[in-house]
Amino acid sequence: MDNPERARILRAMEHMSDILIVGGGLNGPALALALAQTGHTVTVIDALDEKLRKDAAFDGRAYALALASQRLLDATGVWARIADQAQPMLEIKVTDGHAGAGPSPFFMHFDHAEIEEGPMGYMVEDRHLRRAFLEAMVEESRISQISGKTVVAQKADETGVTLTLNDGATLTGSLLVGCDGRRSGTATRAGIKRSGWDYGQTALVCAIEHDLPHHGIAHQFFMPPGPLAILPLTDNRSSIVWSERTEMAKRINALPEDDYLQVLRPRFGDFLGDIRLQGDRFTYPLNLTIANSFIGDRMALVGDAAHGMHPIAGQGLNAGLRDVGALAEVLTLAGRRGEDISSVLVLERYQEWRRFDTAALAMATDVFNKLFSNDNPLLRAGRDFGMGLIGSLPGLRRGFVREAAGLTGDLPKLLQGRAI
Template structure:
């Protein structure tokens, strides 16, 4: 079937792209290196995502939100502060209230397991999606009319377009000769989930500590997900501790504003870097999600940025199909690259700049940061603008991110 789209990478972005394409009648082949039972594991492992309002609208447009709504925690407030260990939010800070966006909120917190399960269930019910898992691509080629892949078991497949959704170390990008640029932050993110004594009231916290940002994100019940960025050397040492000593290291950083805290689920650690593909497309090839861009996790924009890639590429392909164009042709792919380039660049620059500005204990910079947060907090128009930006409501939004069908 040469008119189908071959998607390499069965994670969140790859699965969402297959479903978005299927909603338009476009067939796809989804190649996943992991077995379905691994993806569908129902155990809570501590991982969760901050879904921007535009990403939630996209999931609703794809028919997934009805199942997910009861499992998601609405982000009612966001508090941003230049903090110190054990202090929580104190002094000048920035407070976003969901009611400032017509009561819709900035977005939702959703556990990884729930999103994965919803995507897999939807894929299983879609005849236009051929799901190969586990399967590994070993070679790929782009010809004048088709793209092709060969799996490690010798099977070969052709399609009109090959899409790499295979993460920061994208083999699809590497085989195509697409280089990457960026730098290491010298930080490692420690990720886990906590139970706490006091209710969070739907409040997300972004605390900028000298060694790196600490995000405290509300989950259903008296639970939260944390992304704790520390210097690489200290984070490596903390990650090697047992659970009791890990919590002993975390408590002074976290503070006691939510009462007693305890670990729930697994612990993870991720080296932090900025890594950008120098090209989003090549002949009959496009990159999506972390395969195209890996940014700092502060503000939780990584998945949202990837879903905007998905929505944009699906719309470009859908519109090209209606016009009778070759969906893997150079002109079609150029539209996708042109649409996504500025958004990716802006998010990369902002997250990179904010991390460098706040990840230090310079007293002069600290005073300036506190003053700036206080000034922005006192300016309602600017505060609403920044909240709408975080909710993914600015720019030329793809139809799916407006809650519309393709």
């Protein structure tokens, strides 16, 4: 055997893992930890340099973690690292109206006191969550991380999966998992197509500081162009996710800071006193995109790589963490039975578990957005009546609170706070 070929084989052997995960954002590390803690060796590949991923600067991004998602983070040892920076969501208020005209008198009000388990969820800043995942992975001996590299090729055969990186290195494993977002290269290379449509809306995302305390209350204000979510953060701050028609959103985001706030203030109202921007501003085009299959040859998709939906209910990351819990449980139980964890029979269990729930959530957010993002007087009267009805019936309210907390449906063990 010549020296170049020997070097290639040795290089591949140095990078063998049970599972290769492409994407080191949030779902990828969560899955890596869940799998490593049940005995699998995992390699996580991310295109971003590790220094950028560890950047602790506040940039305004934050996530609404349902109670079930918090339980998964607790079960995998991540929650203790961020608990002090997490803001409990104790109430949710949903209203309908026009910018500057105030909300409709009909509204929905959900209080965590209507369930026994605790807060409906927590708001956690992106910087804290990413850093916690990175620190937890470093401390887990079964996890290897490769940063600043991209995957340029993938191949599955009867022996496993081989990835080729942009520096020529190769990685081998039994199973490949794509956690690489809505434009998943993992899915594209596997020939998996997507279905969906564009909403013609763009989300403006930022964080604000306000004079008055929010008391842990999240607000969702529906206006004809799209919803405005005001989500409580620590220290008299809130995260804003504000949907507008795409062309209008572009114009708003291009405004100087003072002018941007002048557009936001009539939509936001004055119930929290004066507001000031904190951190950067972002925009995200809003669409619905679902992979036609969540699995392929020795491959599975998780999170946005499998499904991307409207942020109207703040369920994007929560849906991804349900994928994480389901896939980790399916693979771990299969491995304990001596099955090939990358076989189609095993991977189909994951797809069957998650596909219907995901499709139902995507359709619900789609219908909800279309129902509320308009100024049709008949639809407005109908939805105001519906909100008033739900708000007046304790049984319905409790059901919505449990849904918001992520406590409904066939929950994976990790989302119940139990070990696999």
